[in-house]
Amino acid sequence: MIELEGVTLDYVSRGRRTRALEDVTLAVPRGGAVAFVGPSGCGKSTLLKLVSGLLAPTAGAVRVDGAPVSGPLRNVGMAFQNPVLLPWRSVLDNVLLPLEILRENRRRLAADRPAWEGRARELLRTVGLAGAEDRQPRELSGGMRQRVSLCRALIHEPELLLLDEPFAALDAFTREEMWELFQTLRRARPFTAVLVTHDLREAVFLSETVYVLATGPGRVAHVHAVALPQPRALADCYGPAGTALIAAMREQIRTARPEPAVLSGPAAQAGSIA
Amino acid sequence: MKRTVLLPLAAFALLLALWEVAVPLLRIQQIVLPRPSGIAATMAQTAGPIAHHAGQTLVTTMIGFAAAVALGLLLGFAIGASALVHDALYPLLVGFNSIPKAAVVPLLVMWFGVGTVPAVLTAFLLAFFPVAVNVALGLATLEVELRDVLRALGASRWQIFIKVGVPRTMPMFFASLKVAVSSAFVGSVISETVASNGGIGYLMAVAASDFNTRLAFSGLFVLAFMGVGLYGLFALVERRVTAWAYAD
Numbered sequence: 001m002i003e004l005e006g007v008t009l010d011y012v013s014r015g016r017r018t019r020a021l022e023d024v025t026l027a028v029p030r031g032g033a034v035a036f037v038g039p040s041g042c043g044k045s046t047l048l049k050l051v052s053g054l055l056a057p058t059a060g061a062v063r064v065d066g067a068p069v070s071g072p073l074r075n076v077g078m079a080f081q082n083p084v085l086l087p088w089r090s091v092l093d094n095v096l097l098p099l100e101i102l103r104e105n106r107r108r109l110a111a112d113r114p115a116w117e118g119r120a121r122e123l124l125r126t127v128g129l130a131g132a133e134d135r136q137p138r139e140l141s142g143g144m145r146q147r148v149s150l151c152r153a154l155i156h157e158p159e160l161l162l163l164d165e166p167f168a169a170l171d172a173f174t175r176e177e178m179w180e181l182f183q184t185l186r187r188a189r190p191f192t193a194v195l196v197t198h199d200l201r202e203a204v205f206l207s208e209t210v211y212v213l214a215t216g217p218g219r220v221a222h223v224h225a226v227a228l229p230q231p232r233a234l235a236d237c238y239g240p241a242g243t244a245l246i247a248a249m250r251e252q253i254r255t256a257r258p259e260p261a262v263l264s265g266p267a268a269q270a271g272s273i274a
Numbered sequence: 275m276k277r278t279v280l281l282p283l284a285a286f287a288l289l290l291a292l293w294e295v296a297v298p299l300l301r302i303q304q305i306v307l308p309r310p311s312g313i314a315a316t317m318a319q320t321a322g323p324i325a326h327h328a329g330q331t332l333v334t335t336m337i338g339f340a341a342a343v344a345l346g347l348l349l350g351f352a353i354g355a356s357a358l359v360h361d362a363l364y365p366l367l368v369g370f371n372s373i374p375k376a377a378v379v380p381l382l383v384m385w386f387g388v389g390t391v392p393a394v395l396t397a398f399l400l401a402f403f404p405v406a407v408n409v410a411l412g413l414a415t416l417e418v419e420l421r422d423v424l425r426a427l428g429a430s431r432w433q434i435f436i437k438v439g440v441p442r443t444m445p446m447f448f449a450s451l452k453v454a455v456s457s458a459f460v461g462s463v464i465s466e467t468v469a470s471n472g473g474i475g476y477l478m479a480v481a482a483s484d485f486n487t488r489l490a491f492s493g494l495f496v497l498a499f500m501g502v503g504l505y506g507l508f509a510l511v512e513r514r515v516t517a518w519a520y521a522d
Contacts, residue, residue, distance in 0.1 A: 078426040101427045
């Protein structure tokens with residue numbers, strides 16, 4: 001259970017204070033999946049960093065399972081729009097990275113390294129990267145790297161997966177494949193997922209609740225429960241219920257965007273940070 | 275690859291050939307500028323002593339270089355990892371580096387006497403700056419995202435340093451080695467020329483005072499070969515160790 005209560009975040013840069021998020025209150029149930037959508041600069045990525053503990057709120061509280069978050073959370077899986085693999089490591093060693101950090105994971109890895117390597121290979125096979133284990137990141141295409149970074153986010157079986165536009169750089173077909181893969185993985189081993197995306201269809205397909213954020217400063221403008229059956233098929237998103245929801249959200253995001261005249265104001269600057 | 279080796283060799287051979295014919299053609303006295311063939315003959319005749327002095331220079335250079343790498347790494351990591359250390363020491367480092375090191379040699383001789391010690395210290399003083407600066411720069415320019423990936427996994431500052439800071443800095447560290455080894459070489463030869471009783475720098479100083487131009491040129495060629503060799507060695511190591519940092 002993740003709770004945000006009255007969370008406000010100000011960025012201070014060169015003595016100037018910019019409000020990125022204001023008074024955000026929401027809760028993500030254990031095992032649930034939520035998505036944040038909204039115009040550029042609405043603080044979506046900032047929200048994710050707050051949840052992960054990479055940033056501390058200026059005001060308000062972030063709690064995970066009732067305990068306040070005071071530093072980077074342990075055992076979280078994270079994947080960003082930019083896959084950020086370690087270029088000096090092979091694909092397999094990149095996937096195994098999370099197991100080398102926390103003591104309990106290091107112990108698990110040391111106890112049975114072949115088993116974890118097997119699991120990494122299995123994950124890579126699931127995302128269509130069988131045979132790429134020993135290749136170097138620079139030899140892979142952007143989409144392949146993205147899939148490696150997803151494997152890395154999952155290898156240590158995190159209870160919480162944070163995704164910041166993880167599929168934005170992929171082509172439409174690969175992206176849909178990744179959505180289905182994500183669903184398969186979640187059904188195989190449930191975890192809580194928080195997703196930031198620009199893609200409304202992606203938000204609808206992957207989550208149970210979609211938060212529409214507005215800019216200037218970033219805040220929750222609308223909340224939608226996604227009333228589609230589980231497991232979902234791609235056709236559901238393209239069906240009447242999915243399409244209606246997407247159309248509604250698109251309109252809300254359009255109106256949540258600041259007027260063009262305001263673009264040079266503080267809202268646009270918050271955008272350049274978030 | 276072949277081309278990058280053969281072409282400079284051919285250019286060098288051409289230069290030597292031009293030199294060889296230009297000296298008699300322009301009626302230049304051998305004592306002013308000897309012909310390459312004459313220099314080669316002197317090198318062959320005095321191969322023993324030259325090798326002895328070259329060995330001395332090499333040892334001096336490598337000791338100074340090794341010390342410079344150790345301290346440069348340490349200082350570079352400290353400066354790169356801590357803004358406090360950076361702000362306090364970096365300006366001092368830059369100021370120190372702007373002192374011409376040849377000016378320090380007399381002091382070193384005063385303290386340690388004529389010989390190997392001032393040469394080693396001069397080599398060290400010249401070589402450690404490029405290592406420290408490159409390592410500091412490599413660490414300070416670590417991508418935020420790379421650090422965030424590790425932080426999100428719960429890594430401590432030390433783990434971030436070991437897992438991404440150090441590997442990320444290696445290309446810049448190895449790039450600095452080839453510069454540093456050349457600097458160390460320059461340092462030891464400067465010191466040998468001014469105050470020593472061995473080494474190629476000493477050999478050249480003696481040759482010059484005897485007006486033995488051929489021997490001086492022999493020393494110069496040996497220095498050139500050694501310099502290129504050391505640089506090439508560390509360039510090769512760099513390529514091998516940090517291949518990931520190069521596009522194919």
